[in-house]
Amino acid sequence: xxSEYKELDNLLILKITEExxxxxxxxxRRKMDNEITRYMPRKILLDFNEVSFxxxxxxxxxxxxxxxxxxxxxxxxxxxxxxxxxxxLEMSGVTRIIKITEGQKIV
Amino acid sequence: xxxxxxxxxxxxxxxxxxNEAFARITVAAFASQLDPTIExxxxxxxxxxEAVTNCIIHAYEDEEGIVKVVTRLINNVVEIEISDSGxxxxxxxxxxxxLYTTKSNLERSGMGFTIMESFMDEVNINSxxxxxxxxxxxxxxxxxxxxETISEEKNTKLIV
Numbered sequence: 603x604x605s606e607y608k609e610l611d612n613l614l615i616l617k618i619t620e621e622x623x624x625x626x627x628x629x630x631r632r633k634m635d636n637e638i639t640r641y642m643p644r645k646i647l648l649d650f651n652e653v654s655f656x657x658x659x660x661x662x663x664x665x666x667x668x669x670x671x672x673x674x675x676x677x678x679x680x681x682x683x684x685x686x687x688x689x690x691l692e693m694s695g696v697t698r699i700i701k702i703t704e705g706q707k708i709v
Numbered sequence: 710x711x712x713x714x715x716x717x718x719x720x721x722x723x724x725x726x727x728n729e730a731f732a733r734i735t736v737a738a739f740a741s742q743l744d745p746t747i748e749x750x751x752x753x754x755x756x757x758x759e760a761v762t763n764c765i766i767h768a769y770e771d772e773e774g775i776v777k778v779v780t781r782l783i784n785n786v787v788e789i790e791i792s793d794s795g796x797x798x799x800x801x802x803x804x805x806x807x808l809y810t811t812k813s814n815l816e817r818s819g820m821g822f823t824i825m826e827s828f829m830d831e832v833n834i835n836s837x838x839x840x841x842x843x844x845x846x847x848x849x850x851x852x853x854x855x856x857e858t859i860s861e862e863k864n865t866k867l868i869v
Contacts, residue, residue, distance in 0.1 A: 623729050694820045
């Protein structure tokens with residue numbers, strides 16, 4: 603996972619670079635929580651461009667981080683989800699609470 | 710001896726979470742003989758990942774056990790059997806329910822069976838408490854007619 607914080611916008615960009623399953627979620631969760639508690643961002647952008655696989659472990663992970671972002675009064679958004687990941691997100695209903703934005707370029 | 714199936718493979722591995730990716734990638738590679746689409750392959754990978762994860766976190770919990778995966782190809786159908794000798798499921802009907810989980814403390818979403826059922830054509834659960842669980846899933850790989858249409862400007866293959 604790579605992270606970038608934009609102080610001016612109080613924006614935290616988290617770019618997930620591994621497949622998301624039960625095996626990888628613990629590590630990803632720890633890293634995400636570290637970054638979130640460090641910056642207390644108003645907005646969290648999750649870049650899924652490099653996530654080629656995600657199963658229901660990812661749903662739990664996302665709902666958990668969404669709750670955290672709500673607690674600190676922020677919002678969370680997913681960008682660049684691949685078709686396979688988007689299918690899991692839509693099927694599970696996560697898209698009803700977390701916004702999915704398409705085709706956003708993040709430098 | 711030629712069996713009932715066009716092809717068959719068996720895997721056995723320890724219930725370690727690092728084997729989740731191994732299992733789904735191996736089944737997907739085997740199933741690719743039927744020439745599935747990218748979407749069909751990713752559906753199969755996701756369903757296998759869910760079933761294998763269930764064996765690891767629910768069936769064996771903190772103990773180590775053996776997870777068995779049998780994959781068969783029958784005409785254009787992929788049949789996957791994933792079994793364990795773990796603790797078994799007490800209430801299958803409840804386990805199938807979307808959002809139902811016994812592990813909410815681990816941030817589990819309770820969507821495992823729902824995903825298996827929506828990504829595969831058929832999912833059967835056989836479970837005996839104290840003996841183990843066997844999940845059998847089937848998915849038909851759609852035969853798509855590939856028309857090699859040569860468009861006027863570009864040489865592109867169109868899948869109709």
